[in-house]
Amino acid sequence: MEGNLLMKRHTHAACTSIMVGKKASIDGSNYIARNEDNFVANWPKKFYVQKAVQNRHETYVSPYNKLTVELPETGYRYTTSPDANQDEGYYEEDGINEKNVGMSATESVTANEKVLAYDPLIKNGVAEDSMTTLVLPYIDSARKGVQYLGNLIAKYGSTESNGVEFFDKDDIWYMEIATGHHWVAIRIPDDSYAVAANQIGIEKIDFSDPENYMWSEGIQEFVEKNNLNPDFDGWNFRHIFGTDTKKDRHYNTPRVWYGQKMLNPSIEQNPESSNLPFLRKPEKKIAIEDIQAILASHYNETKFDPLGSGSEEDKKRYRAICLSRTMNSHILQMRDTDTGNQAVEWKGLGMPCFSAYVPFFTNANAIDESYSFVPETMNLDSAYWLYTALEFVVESHYQEFVEPNLDYQKELAQWARQKIAEVDKESQKLSGTALTDYLTDQNKIIAKHFNEATRAHLADLVTQGTELSKLTFKMDPNL
Known part of the structure; x- marks a missing residue:
């Protein structure tokens, strides 16, 4: 059973995420975005509006790992992008609710064996298939999204290591769940952007600044008790909980490198560097078209483009952002207005390299x-x-x-x-x-x-x- 569980879990474990703060964007919008990738080329997705509920008495049971949660009696309306075939789980993935709070879940990541030895993942805990279903209908701010999911992790544990994006008109929060019970979250600065690609990316955590950082209860004590911090100074989540392997340097870091190359072209970096920064300030204001171009990219205009003219070795060297198994590319936009139509969900089904991004208003x-x-x-x-x-x-x-x-x-x-x-x-x-x-x-x-x-x-x-x-x-x- 455990082997089958792992096989299922990894079918949705290959995404690329982008977050852009409102002062880094050209129109003052906050953006969170992600390519949802699978390990098969054909995995159909739906996209629709889930109605609000009241006076409900229902228990949620995950088709994937049998996580069982008593649902709240009321829930907000929200847009959702579930799998068409839900035998393995709902995998609602992304959406914006009627309170103009958005969520994208998940960016699959990997924690190292040292931290997992002391806090293993939980077989029947919260996993990607359940996250959006259990959180998005019940939150009215991005910060409360982190808190709500954090409370679920504390109660049920986590089945996987995942990154989760939340946003509203004021804030963007990125949460990384590493082990069965431990996580951190960072508020993306308004003047910055971040690219995440299947690797723990959050770096230094300032525990004296709860306005811009959140974390699981007892995480500092957990790290100290088990001698997990490899640094002489500071507390770097990536260093303590993350990985730094050959796979990372060919599967993960090149995607971060290319996203940063597009938004900071004057900065020279190595695509296999283990020290690419999580946060950057862009060289110019970022438009929706820039985010679309990154999500649709495959190392365009470099020797690593699988569709380009480089050597066969170079064309196969790195995993691209846009793949044949990208089934749902989404860009969630929250504009800085209070007009009732400020939330727009841009949907690109299939490979965004060749598809169009279609804008939909979520107050619908x-x-x-x-x-x-x-x-x-x-x-x-x-x-x-x-x-x-x-x-x-x-x-x-x-x-x-x-x-x-x-x-x-x-x-x-x-x-x-x-x-x-x-x-x-x-x-x-x-x-x-x-x-x-x-x-x-x-x-x-x-x-x-x-x-x-x-x-x-x-x-x-x-x-x-x-x-x-x-x-x-x-x-x-x-x-």
Whole structure:
């Protein structure tokens, strides 16, 4: 049973996260974002709005590890991105609730054997499959998200080592759970960004500054009692709880290196360095397009690009950010307003290298039927399958299709900005239920536009592709 449990757990263990503070962004928004990756190329996802609940008497039982939790009687409405097949668990992954608090869970990480020896992971504890379900409907600030999840870990323990993102209009918090009961969290400074890639990243913890750091009860005593701090001075969570292995230097750190290279191009760093900083201040203000470009990247314009012209050895050297097994890329945006439409969830199903990011307003009762309709086999009425078909066609003739595909993404990115501006203007006239109903209708209009544009793009590529077959023969007219 233990072996099967580990196999299941690792099917959702390969993500890349980005957090951007409001003073580091070009529009004053807070952003949290992540590529949800699997270890299989086809793992369908849904996206819809989970309704608020009241007077509920229900016990949650995880399909994955049988964690059993009595649920609160009331819960907020929230957007959710669960697995289409929930035999292994819900894996709701990300969303924003009606209190404009967002969560993305999880960034799988690994703790070292020294700390796990004294506080092992708990088989029936809180795991990725349950986190969003058990936390997001019940929190009204990012800080309370950390506290709420921390209380669950204290009571039930953690099954995995994970990083979790929380945000609201004021704050971004990143929480790293390392062992069965111990974790820390850091408030991302407003003028900074962070990239996380399957490795414990949080560095120094200032225990005299609870406004910007949080931690599990007894963590200092745990480290001191078991002689776990390798440093002569200071208290560095990465050094104490993290790993520094050959796998890290080929699977994890290069992704952090590339994300920082895109936002701080003048800083020279080694992609295999074990000392890349967790926090950085960008060289220019970060736009939504910059975050999209990082999540859609595969070491573009370097010799390490698997689709580039480098040597076969270099092209296979590092694990890229965007992969064939990326099934749900999301960017959660909280704009610095109180208009009721400030929360936007940008959804990129399938490989974001070739797909479009679709903006949805989360103060809504629904997204669109095409995002909750996910049959087992391909059907282009399903958003998941539509974007999956597109990625397959583009990659199959990458050199011929990359430019028209980039044009398609650019045109839709421009349309999205124009549409959001249009909705913002109209939203100023509305409030309450009328605003929620309006944004619900706009979500469906947005989905329809992107779906139609994607079908048209796919049809164009398939039509062009008929001329690219190698099964052709040109007759010599002199024969």
